[in-house]
Amino acid sequence: MAKTLAGHAAADVLQNWDVQHIFGMPGDSINNFVDVLRGKKDDIEFIQIRHEEVAALAASSYAKLTGKIGVCMTIGGPGAIHLLNGLYDAKADGAPVLVLAGQVATTELGRDSFQEVHLARMFDDVSVYSETVASAEAFPDMLNQAIRTAYARNGVAVLVIPDDIPRDKINNATSFTSSLTSFARHIPQKEDLITGLNFIENAKRPVILAGTGTKAAKQELEAFADTIGAPIIFTLPAKGVLPDRHPLNLGQLGQIGTKPAYEAMEETDLMIMIGTSFPYRDYLPDDADAIQVDVDPAQIGKRYPVSAGIVGDTALVLEEWNKHLQRRDDRSFLEECQKNMQNWWTHIGKDTEETSTPLKAPQVIPHIERIADDDAVLSVDVGNVTVWMARYFNITNQDFIISSWLATMGCGLPGAIASSLAYPDRQAIAVCGDGGFAMNMQDFVTAVKYKLPIIVVVLNNSRIGMIKYEQEAAGHLEYATELQEIDFAQFAKSCGGEGYHVKTYEDLGPAFDMAKASNKPVIIDVEIDLEPPLPGKITWEQAQGYTKHMMKKFYKDHSVEMPPLKKALKRLF
Template identity: 30%
Template structure:
């Protein structure tokens, strides 16, 4: 290369940099941090951003019908991939609609960036349409929110937002004035910052191992943040001779076939596991914030392992907190158990608990009824699930029936664990299929949950996302009805009116079928698995009070 061509190339690069807009630089910054797509609804305050997206091909735009769906999709993607996910919307009402999904990301601790427009620079602080102080609005559900008011500040502010989201595992928010997007910006985007996981302190490992070696009634309580440590937890349970009890929604981390797995604790779990857990003298809590009252021991020694120090002490009352790679820490503790001899009477109690629950649950799953019993629906669904399937679980009565009855192998479950918003299932399923197009994705929802987001059935068809949606349709907000009855109140306005979900789905570009028997459900599930477009199965479900609420009524659980 000659000196002349080198100078010409430098001049060309300078001209290209000078031609870049704020939108272009922001998009490149997102790309450098591994962002693959943006979920959102277009609005005039982000027209400049949309124009920038139209000039490139690396970031995909997924346009949805309602901003709440965009934010829930971003939250679900972050949960499934561990990477930052992005949603975008109009200023004002666009942002308020995003807040349901941002609340989910905030309470479940996942990195999401919400980008919204804002009033033009000269109109900020005035009575301009839709103007509000958006930073104050989102303060309670984000770890960071800023307004960018100059092109020179874009790169630093976006990088700070991304670093905060990833470093703190929290949603963040940026407001960009509508006339800032198209201004020239010569700043160079920052490369992504790689954040190393801390190593557990040897002194904490020694203290934890000392407690574990003296345990007579050990229990492991594992949550969703322990997903990548499932194999290590299984080896530790075998060495330590303990029961494994799962936190809320932590399905598929340990195969149900494990002799040590006792199911979930508390809501939607194995009711027999609570009594056994309360007898424990040492509990190893792994990647969980789940510590339900009246199901946990009062005087046990508790060791809590997390990868973020912010999770230690938040909900689990531990004596020893260990921050480090969960899988590595569990493996190190397993090595410390070499000379441990598991008490036979405790192993027997664990085996008896598992066998008794298997017998009880088998009878429940075999109930024959018309309409179909919820446990029976879950049992049939289970037969067509791939080992690596992703299950997007909505919130409501269907959640508890699924968690209680589904016998997982290695499936990955995504749900609104702490925010518990209805309508999460369909957005989560679509995000899962966007992120993992070659895996089976099944949404398990109720008629109430689907009714909140059914306009976005069209979104799945538009973007060619062949997910399966199974609707437990009983014409009621069953959980609310059961809670009202449990509290000796009249179940007022808990019945709901539903459309014909099959016709709605077909009009939205889906295949759909109504399944009223187990055989019809099996046929529909087989068809859905090989379908090339999204498939909805409407299953009339019996109105059955979930056993958890029957237990509560008897006084052994708090409402």
């Protein structure tokens, strides 16, 4: 039988699974496999990043956006350790990611060799599959199994590859596995559907809380909500399932959410959770019936005492309910929610219409909205910028990706890089705070190197702004949140991209116009004021905590920074 290098056989496996990009950094313990990929560069593009965390975050974003497996590669030891933050993001958000991690040669394993770390053990908590290749013959079969497991369990699969394995010769075929796979649709139980229908038909004020599980059921969700006269509140990672200005959409819930969403949850007599396990119990009803729909039975009743649970594919569940429901005549609750939402748009619209300087974040968001293509990908970082984008950016048909469950800062730029590679014909925009962008800013040069025309908007207040606000809301004095200023526009130019530094309202429009017209990676560095991102609904506890903070600040330095009073009062009552 013909022989081939184990590395070549493994590369064929990657091609069979339609892997087109690998994010990583070459190095001594993975170089034999990197050399194989050099020969496959026309089919599998190796994207050289400047830090392995970016490789993992980009792979995670790639998977969230496309549904296809994201792949990252690293040497053993320090390179593998650097991956962990991005991998935990993939684990938390259920994104299929493959890690190809180098390791010392098999003859050196267990001998305390240079850079030797027990990688399979280290990756055990973050992964759904973590194995070390013990022989060249097993390499392609184990790679098949790793990819299949990542897809099947929506998680991270790690294959640790001793450096001698890829160059050993094996029979020119995988022995025990193939790249063929099949995916099941979970069919709901009839009795569970009937139980849910009974609750729905008897409810007077139903509210839908929709998560990422509804992304593949947009039409079914819209029809269901319209039929039963229920407003829809979307979790943050589900932003964009329906356009933000859709008449059924009340926006998000919680710290980043809208006041109408908060009030609808206060008034509902039936909460219908679809494709979400919303973690913030304080923002859910105190005492209301609840139905939960999820493909994972472990999520049913996990965070709220539900009255009925339906395990099944979201689209199938909604299809069945839509067949048996009559359009509700009494739309009074929905209409009241819609009226509240119109008032909310009017209320926050005043923030975006200001033309003053110093700039505030809400003044910037309409310019992002203006230049964003209808099918653009928005990669949003974590911090105050999350609140600004969730609240003020009106999504139409754009994709919105974020680190939602781990909420790691530094995800915005890697997400834009991944987006531009996955969909080169679509616009990719990263929206970051200065703190989050600085965590991985070195990889802006990666976008320059690969000629990725991404736009990075940095909302720069020289603070870790969200932490400052959290300290104040808890009644503490601000501490260790100031950041040394960086001119990100000059940094962009030094990398070979374009950079625009915006200080005044008059500079906003031209800077965004030039960024839109550019075919290079661009950073728009916008200086903004320190206005806190007030919650859509301010609780008494938050108000009391902030009052405590103001008293401490007064006694310390005889000064007080007041939040916008009219806005705060409107959201308190």
